[in-house]
Amino acid sequence: MTTKKTLFDKVWDAHVVDSVQNGPQILYIDKHLIHEVTSPQAFNELEARGIPVFRPNQIVATADHNTPTLNQDLPIKDELSRKQLEQLSTNCAKNNITLYELGHKYNGIVHVMAPELGITQPGMTMVCGDSHTSTHGAFGTIAFGIGTSQVAQVFASQCLLLTKPKSLRVTVNGTLKNGVLPKDVILYIISKLGTNSGTGYFCEYAGDVFENMSMEGRMTVCNMSIEMGARGGMIAPDETTFEYVKGREFAPKGDDFEKKVAYWKTLPTDPDAAFDKEYHFDAEDIEPMVTYGTNPGMGIKISETIPVDDNSSFKKSLEYMNFKAGESLINKPINFVFIGSCTNSRIEDFRVAANFIKGKQKAQNVTAWLVPGSKQVEAQIINEGLNDIFEDAGFELRQPGCSACLAMNDDKIPQGEYCVSTSNRNFEGRQGQGSRTILASPLVAAATAVAGKIVDVTKEINETNVTLSAVVRSH
Numbered sequence: 001m002t003t004k005k006t007l008f009d010k011v012w013d014a015h016v017v018d019s020v021q022n023g024p025q026i027l028y029i030d031k032h033l034i035h036e037v038t039s040p041q042a043f044n045e046l047e048a049r050g051i052p053v054f055r056p057n058q059i060v061a062t063a064d065h066n067t068p069t070l071n072q073d074l075p076i077k078d079e080l081s082r083k084q085l086e087q088l089s090t091n092c093a094k095n096n097i098t099l100y101e102l103g104h105k106y107n108g109i110v111h112v113m114a115p116e117l118g119i120t121q122p123g124m125t126m127v128c129g130d131s132h133t134s135t136h137g138a139f140g141t142i143a144f145g146i147g148t149s150q151v152a153q154v155f156a157s158q159c160l161l162l163t164k165p166k167s168l169r170v171t172v173n174g175t176l177k178n179g180v181l182p183k184d185v186i187l188y189i190i191s192k193l194g195t196n197s198g199t200g201y202f203c204e205y206a207g208d209v210f211e212n213m214s215m216e217g218r219m220t221v222c223n224m225s226i227e228m229g230a231r232g233g234m235i236a237p238d239e240t241t242f243e244y245v246k247g248r249e250f251a252p253k254g255d256d257f258e259k260k261v262a263y264w265k266t267l268p269t270d271p272d273a274a275f276d277k278e279y280h281f282d283a284e285d286i287e288p289m290v291t292y293g294t295n296p297g298m299g300i301k302i303s304e305t306i307p308v309d310d311n312s313s314f315k316k317s318l319e320y321m322n323f324k325a326g327e328s329l330i331n332k333p334i335n336f337v338f339i340g341s342c343t344n345s346r347i348e349d350f351r352v353a354a355n356f357i358k359g360k361q362k363a364q365n366v367t368a369w370l371v372p373g374s375k376q377v378e379a380q381i382i383n384e385g386l387n388d389i390f391e392d393a394g395f396e397l398r399q400p401g402c403s404a405c406l407a408m409n410d411d412k413i414p415q416g417e418y419c420v421s422t423s424n425r426n427f428e429g430r431q432g433q434g435s436r437t438i439l440a441s442p443l444v445a446a447a448t449a450v451a452g453k454i455v456d457v458t459k460e461i462n463e464t465n466v467t468l469s470a471v472v473r474s475h
Contacts, residue, residue, distance in 0.1 A: 004273040006167050007236050008202045011142045011267065015125045017159055024163050030124040032059045032154045033110050034097075036066055036088040037408070038129025042151035043091040053095040055158045060119055061092050061099040064109045065408050069371050069398035072102050081409065106249075108374020108400045111135040111342040115219065116376055118248025122237035122264040127154060132342050132424060133232070134225045138218035139245070140237035140267050142202070145226065165231045166276040168201035169269075172209040174283030179458045181352065182217035183344060183422065183441035185209060186224045187289035191299035193279060198230025201277065204269065205235050209283050215244040216348035223343045224424050227296040236268035288457050290329055291426050291439040293317040298426075302330065302444065302456055320428055321436050329438070329454045336419035337368040337449040338431070339442050341405035344422035345373030347380045353446040354386040356461070362394035363452025369411065370395050371403040395449065407432045420448040 005013070012027070019025035039061070046053065053059070066081035076082040085102065092099035100106040106113055111132055114120045122140040127133060129151045136143035146160070153160055170189055203225050210218060218235045225233030242261050245251045252260045287301040294317040300306065306318070308325040318324065339345070339353055350370065362368050370390055372378040378400055381387050390397050404411040405423040407430065413419045415434030422445050423430075426437035440448070447457040 004270040006169075006269045006273045006275065007140060007204055007234055007267055008142065008165075008167055009273070011123055011125065011140070011234075012164060014123070015142070024161050026159050027125060027162050028159050029127050029154050030058065031114075031119060031126045032151075032158070033114055033119075033126065033128035033130075033133070034059060034061045034088075034151065035064050035110050035128070035130065036084040038148055038151060039091065040084065040087050041148045042129075042155055043095070045149075045152045046155055051156045053097070053155045056096045058158060059097045059155075060114065061088060061097055062107055062110050062113055063088060063100070063102045064107075064400075065402045065406070067102055067401040068409055069369075069401045069403050069411055072399045078410070105375050108372075108376065109342045109345065109402055111219075111223065112345060112373030112377065115139070115215070115244075116248065116346075116374060118245055118251030121245060121251065121260070122241060123267055127160070131226045132223050134230070135219050135223040135342055137222040137225065137232050137234040138215060139241055140234060140264065142232065142234070143222075144232040165202045166200055168198060168203045168230065168277045168279075169275045170203060170205050170279045170281070171207040172205070172281045172283055172286075173207040174209065176209060176283045176286060177458070179288055179443060179461045180283075180286050181288075181441040181443055182213055182220040183224075183439075184289045185286055186221045186227075187291065187296065187299045187439060188286045188301075189279075189281065190224065190228045190297050191289070192281070193228055193297075195227060195295050195297040196229045198225065198228040201230050203228075203230040203233045204275075205233060206269070210235050211238065211240075213240075214348060215240060216346040219346070220343055224296065227424060237264045238268075288441060288444050289439075290420075290444065290454065291437075292321060292323055292329060294320055294426055294428050296424065296426060296439060299439070300329075302454070302458075304328075330456055332418070332454045333365065334418050334420050334438070334448050334453055335365055335367065336413050336417055337366055337445050338371070338404040338411075338413075338419055338421040338423065339445050340369065340371030340373065340403050341421075341423035342373065342402070343405075343424045344442050345371060345377065345400075347377050347384075349422065349442040350377070350381050350386055351384075353442045354389045356443060356446045357393045357395065357450065358389050360393055360450045362449050365452045366449045368395045368449040369398055369404060371398045371411070372400050374400050393450075404431050406430060407435075413437070420445050420454065 222233035412432035413435035
């Protein structure tokens with residue numbers, strides 16, 4: 001009798017090099033992505049031990065975390081950032097590793113540039129010294145973040161010693177309401193399940209909602225799997241996946257592509273395959289979301305009020321945010337808006353924002369940063385004329401990078417200020433010391449920038465008859 005397998009099982013089992021009974025397994029890694037922050041120590045460790053990089057052709061590097069988003073053609077002013085980028089260039093040159101450094105046409109946030117170049121493909125195993133590597137799971141890929149010691153392990157052997165995670169499936173069926181974006185879907189799921197619900201699991205997302213999503217939307221969902229504690233997230237590859245990959249720079253071509261597709265079609269979870277844990281949600285219950293606390297699980301529908309909870313950590317979180325239980329966030333004045341990060345900096349995100357912003361003006365009290373995820377996204381924004389819409393409305397389009405997601409560069413939110421952000425984490429000080437982050441979709445962020453305060457975006461789009469699905473499909 002043939003055992004029914006999940007998508008995760010199929011990809012994992014195909015990459016096991018060796019295993020110990022009831023113990024860890026040696027997993028082969030197809031692609032290793034690196035950047036300037038978590039790789040220097042790993043390179044130093046190998047050099048100190050006299051170990052060469054085993055398979056440099058399986059590694060791709062980019063500069064993203066510490067990079068400035070203004071005047072990228074000029075020398076970097078911050079000494080630490082400059083040294084880290086110089087060290088990355090030196091290490092990659094010394095070890096024959098492909099690097100897309102600052103200014104290169106393929107440069108960008110690691111989890112944006114790899115998919116858009118066709119480096120990310122279904123059925124792969126991928127790792128990076130960055131927790132949001134789970135983004136690549138949107139392609140039916142086992143992708144997860146690793147620590148610096150594991151980065152060195154992959155450099156040396158192209159393998160990792162791991163214990164196989166358990167399996168989790170989240171199914172969402174039905175039709176999303178107008179104005180509800182993939183970011184809202186994942187924020188809703190995390191708000192219901194909590195930030196520890198996925199600990200020890202790899203999560204597969206299934207159902208109508210994910211099947212009908214674009215690849216950009218699927219990447220947003222998988223990106224935030226780590227925020228519910230999961231090791232990673234996956235969505236089964238389908239025709240949407242194949243069409244996205246086809247023709248990209250490093251995707252298979254011709255007969256090789258067709259052979260790959262034939263294999264990729266075997267990857268979806270078998271009917272009746274068993275998961276260790278399952279959750280089900282109805283699409284009709286999801287509305288535009290905002291967070292009110294200091295972890296991504298502290299989220300509410302934009303029309304709801306902050307819940308009441310006597311837990312001390314909950315109260316501490318509200319105190320940091322200067323919010324009160326029972327309070328509505330609608331009409332809350334906001335001075336900073338950030339659309340970007342590896343969660344929401346793809347062309348679809350900027351199309352949605354531009355469609356809402358067109359013909360309107362940014363509120364005078366708002367500083368609004370639009371930061372594309374890569375040079376290619378930046379070029380698309382300009383070529384499609386979206387930049388003209390943003391400039392006319394008073395928004396600032398900056399150059400690619402992680403930017404105000406994590407304050408490792410100059411793009412910081414001032415102490416005590418609120419920022420409606422399309423990034424993935426709202427931890428204390430995440431966007432700058434004392435800053436207060438409210439996570440939301442690109443649509444909610446755009447509407448906030450125009451109003452100068454949080455507004456019920458569903459009323460806004462219904463009044464102007466905006467249909468978001470048409471915006472995405474029209475390009």
